[in-house]
Amino acid sequence: MEIVEASEENIRRAAVIIRLGGVVIYPTDTVYGLGCDPANVDATRRICEIKGRADKPLPLACSDVEAAKRIVEFNPIAERLAERFWPGPLTMVLPAKVDYPIWVTHGARTLGVRVPGHPVARRLAKLSGGVIVTTSANKSGEPPPKTALEAAEQIGEEVDLILDAGPAPLKQPSTVLDLSGDELWIIRPGPIKAEDIKKALEL
Secondary structure (H helix, E strand, C coil): CCEEECCHHHHHHHHHHHHCCCCEEECCCCCCEEECCCCCHHHHHHHHHHHCCCCCCCCEEECCHHHHHHHECCCHHHHHHHHHHCCCCEEEEEEECCCCCHHHHCCCCEEEEECCCCHHHHHHHHHCCCEEECEECCCCCCCCCCCHHHHHHHHHHHCCEEEECCCCCCCCCCEEEECCCCCCEEEECCCCCHHHHHHHHCC
């Protein structure tokens, strides 16, 4: 297990590991994330094995809105919410445009995507091709880690590198909003509240 400062040099090193099929832990604005190349079958399976869970789709972090639009179908509501809340702690579930491995989708035709508020997460995604897995870096059922050390204590021996940028600012997972159907559903409450979303959409 190796914990390194999230410097530009080490972010580049982590991106090389991801491109080569490895798994890294990295900071986001919400909690510490467990990341890999979402198109890599072995890496995505490994993340599910590390977490001890293979029944839920893996959320994805994008370097910017353009990267997100390459992998999911945006609608006018998603456009408005992205403009208001990205970069930030809102994950939007939208129809997929890309066929990722079963370990990412678990059979769903949708993908959960966001542009994180943390510059390290965005930079790592950009250097890794624009999109990386961003599930929380913990064992299933355990609390999401707010620091690199907390992540290391849970799963540090099972990853290739840990980037440390201090405590995650928000200290809680992102709000997850399903926009894939006719109605909006908050799948997981988080930092962005229902009232915030309604206000942004002027409902």
